[in-house]
Amino acid sequence: GIQVEQSPPDLILQEGANSTLRCNFSDSVNNLQWFHQNPWGQLINLFYIPSGTKQNGRLSATTVATERYSLLYISSSQTTDSGVYFCAVDGRFASGSRLTFGEGTQLTVNP
């Protein structure tokens, strides 16, 4: 099946700093989503972005499908941004519509 690798595994920032999280995937994808898992364990949809660039406030994401990677940008980070960020994909040639998740990036934003 499709492989999803996220980097870095851990990231510690001071409030106000910017960061870039990366997601590499091993095959063509139909769909790609970014999620934020908050300290209560909830998975929050951030972006649906199988290709192109999107922005939502301080967050933006870019997926270059031909090169099999996606980037999540967090600007002017806040303590509430802390948590785990997951990338999840559905392989273009896979049957069904299951999402395959990466291992996640654990982000800690210190005040």
Next chain:
Amino acid sequence: EPEVTQTPSHQVTQMGQEVILRCVPISNHLYFYWYRQILGQKVEFLVSFYNNEISEKSEIFDDQFSVERPDGSNFTLKIRSTKLEDSAMYFCASLLSRGQGRWEQFFGPGTRLTVL
């Protein structure tokens, strides 16, 4: 904005007991899913459900698991005889079609299952 809801938020059970986890997907969504996340690990697919039957399941989804859509709104995951290793967060999701083979899944807040 419509949301996927799940009950209970926490469930503690004894090994060998049966548990039923409940989900209400977003209305007018047609595909439903269960995923699980063992503490500290990534989220793993369990099963997908469409048109009142399982459309895909993973190797994790063995005979002790079953899913059901008993009415027009609820979607349930039953674990018949729980084991210690079933302790995890269980997420329900439903799918929004965006056309041309594109879709987006929306996740519920999860049920944290603890098996003692």
